[in-house]
Amino acid sequence: MPEQAPPASAATASTCGEGRVVLxxxxVDKTYQMEGLEVRALRGVDLRICEGRMLAVMGPSGSGKSTLMHIIGLLDRPTAGSVRVEGEEVSHMAPNELAAVRNKRIGFVFQSFNLLPRTSALANVELPLVYAxxxxxxxxxxxxxxxxxxxxGDRLGHFSSQLSGGQQQRVAIARALVTEPSIVLADEPTGNLDSRSGVEVMSILQDLNRQGITIIVVTHDPRVAQHAERIVHLSDGRIVRHEIVEDRTCADDEMAEILARAEEE
Ligand SMILES: Nc1ncnc2c1ncn2[C@@H]1O[C@H](COP(=O)(O)OP(=O)(O)O)[C@@H](O)[C@H]1O
Ligand SMILES: [Mg+2]
Incomplete structure (x- = not known):
């Protein structure tokens, strides 16, 4: 398939002003082949993410959110189009080069935590360093x-099965951070959590963002998206809207409110 030229005017993509573009x-097009059937998961996606920012990706189920995360996270390749990480074109890299860029720059957090069971929190977090x-x-x-x-710090020896969902997701965040990535990609990180643990997790992601880590978080939940500075809306594999969050939720305030309410009950 011929490589599609990027559109001349990337009108929907933001610019970074003085800042650097990290992703x-x-x-970007992505077409999956399934038993002779083609599924077009992404269609001509243009997206720029500036250093130190926090971006949310929203859209209905099947709109291509996870596919986009896999592609910008270098877990999968686009069918057409280009992906750059910190200015470096990655589309033509060999698998081992891609893995090296990924391991060095990008941390992942998934909805289902993906921790090893019957393994301590410490050993789970050590794992990316074993590979490195x-x-x-x-x-x-x-x-x-x-x-x-x-x-x-007080749960180092606990097995994942001995931790709450919120704690397991925090272990997963610690695992994502241990390689000191500049970018963290989180795909529905609060999807399996109760609302209080969800707020805790978002509060941690926001904190990391304040410390300079670029964060991209996929979510269904408009309240979760309000923690970001900008929201990209996907529909049917296309970016249909960019939204600037005017009144960004301060996770700490919301957390205080939730905890106060829980105490009253
Ligand atoms: N590995 C795959 N093989 C075939 N089709 C896939 C694969 N992954 C995703 N798809 C399809 O691509 C589309 C987008 O999926 P996905 O990116 O997972 O959406 P979302 O995360 O927004 O729910 C869906 O139609 C889905 O069924
Ligand atoms: Mg998904």
Missing amino acids: EARG GVGGGERARRARESLERIGL
Whole structure:
């Protein structure tokens, strides 16, 4: 299939002013082949994400949100179009080069936590460092620091099955952070959580964003999206709307409100 030229005017993409573009998709198409049937999951997506920003991706089920995350997270390749990470074109990289860029720059958080069961929180968080070839002592130290950073320093030895859903998602965030990525991609991170744990998780993501990490979060939930600075709406594989969040939810305020209400009850 010939590579499609990116549209001349990327009218829907934001510019970063003085800031750097950390991720850029141009004219991205993704077509899945399923038993002779073609599923067009993305159609001509243009998206720029500026360093240090927090972006939410919304859209109905099947609109291509996860596909977009996989492509900008270098877990999958587009059928056409280009993807750049920190200015570097990745479309033509070999799998091992892609993996190197991904492991160095990008952390992932998924809806279903994806932790190893009957394995301690510490060992789960160490895992990306095992793949990166980091030695045992340093591995444990960095994993501990990462868990302390998200407030789980007292749960290092707990198995994932001994933790609440919210705590498991926090372990997953610690695992995403342990390699010190500049970008965190979270695909419906609050989807399996009760509302209070969901707010906790969003509060952590917002905190990390304040510390300079670029965050992209997929969500169904308009309240979750209000934590971001900008919302991209997908429909049927296309970006149909960019929205600037005027009154961004401050997770800490909302958290205080929820905790106060829980105490009253
Ligand atoms: N691995 C795959 N093989 C075939 N079709 C897929 C695959 N992954 C996703 N799709 C299809 O692509 C479309 C977009 O899916 P997805 O990106 O998962 O949407 P969302 O995350 O918004 O629910 C859907 O029609 C889905 O069925
Ligand atoms: Mg999805």
